[in-house]
Amino acid sequence: MAGDRRTILFTAQEPSGDAHAAPVIARLRACHPEIEPVAWGGPKMEAAGATMLGRTADDGVMGLAGISKVVEVKRLHDEIVAWARRNPVAVHMPVDSPSANYPLCARLKPMGTRIVNLVAPQLWAWAPWRIGKVRRLSDILLCLLPFEEEWFRTRGVVAKFIGHPLLSHPIDAVRADEEAAALPAGGPKIVLLPGSRSSEVRANGRLIADAFKLVRSRHPQAVGLVFASSSANAERFLAACGGVLPDGIRVLVAGRDGSIEGAIRWADVAVAVSGTVSLDCTRQSKPLVGVYRTSWFEATFAGLILRSPNLLLPNIVAGRRIVPEFVPYAGGPEPIAQEVLRFIEDAAVRARTTADLGRVTAQFLARDPAPIAAEVLAQSVAGHRLDNAALDEIVARAMRAGRS
Secondary structure, three states, X not given: XXXXXXXXXXXXXXXXXXXXXXXXXXXXXXXXXXXXXXXXXOHHHHXXXXXXXXXXXXXXXXXXXHHHHHHHHHHHHHHHHHHHHHOOOOEEEEEXXXXXXXXXXXXXXXXXXXXXXXXXXXXXXXXXXXXXXXXHHOOEEEEOOOOHHHHHHOOOOOEEEOOOOOOOOXXXXXXXXXXXXXXXXXXXXXXXXXXXXXXXXXXXXXXXXXXHHHHHHHOOOOEEEEEEOOHHHHHHHHHHOOXXXXXXXXXXXXXXXXXXXXXXXXXXXXXXXXXXXXXXXXXXXXXXXEEEEOOHHHHHHXXXXXXXXXXXXXXXXXXXXXXXXXXXXXXXXXXXXXXHHHHHHOHHHHHHHHXXXXXXXXXXXXXXXHHHHXXXXXXXXXXOOOOHHHHHHHHHHHHHHHHO
């Protein structure tokens, strides 16, 4: 690697990747000003101080949707590689989205670029046979879930659990309480979290609204809040409901109407589309029901290939099913409503679930991923070839600093 390379390239394809990368970029800017972070990503990466070369993470999709999507990703990769040929890159940090990012890694790595992945691909859930690709294309894998470190290390990958940005710090309880106090009275209170991707909102909006209607048929004073990640997704939710919101439901938009922390704080129970938002609920030990609507064909196919019995993040980390999940799911709203009602009507179930979620959060609180990832990147830029022992020491130092 050329000694004058000081550029780190970040690539994120989804809003969650944008959120994961932003604190790392901010830490680099604060502690390693000699390094230049550049990005194809989203608004949070830009706000953190990255030099933006393209916007690719404003609205994500799961996988590659047909030949048009393949062509679009190939065109993007050509653009990135052409830029990297003119501007040598020391380290590439692909953030999640392995189907889009690994083909790019395969093109950048032969150019002398080191690959430090942020967010491990979930091979343990569906494709353990692809581990050879990870060994070939990843120099370092930074994992957000505790068990992933051992899973990848025992398969020959340099990997380290660094914590999760959503769970590594407690929420601002005072602010969350203030926001929650301003939200509608009544009860039971149910927050509906339809996801950040437009496709998720379209697929799940009607399903979770119908589940709420069933709950309200038993509890007429029930209040529902839809927390939309953007104004556009608020409109998509309304469209999914046929243009009319069910009685008892109000829509909030992130930023304009408060934060997701306040909305979750307000609620008794959450219904959450599977994804990072399930960890927002876990962070507050909030009982939740996880959903992810698919077609019957997709649900059947997933059942044949998925290796993990649990697909909702808090259940994955716990190693058992501590909250109900309908992921993937092609049925109706009745089973979802029944699980919500169980939380509302059974105090023992609610208390047990709250305690289980608290134990999941406790596994993360000592690790702040941003300073760990930034230090790994800085040492990689400096030319150090880090092994598992070196990663262990970086994390140990970061944890000692965090306690001091």
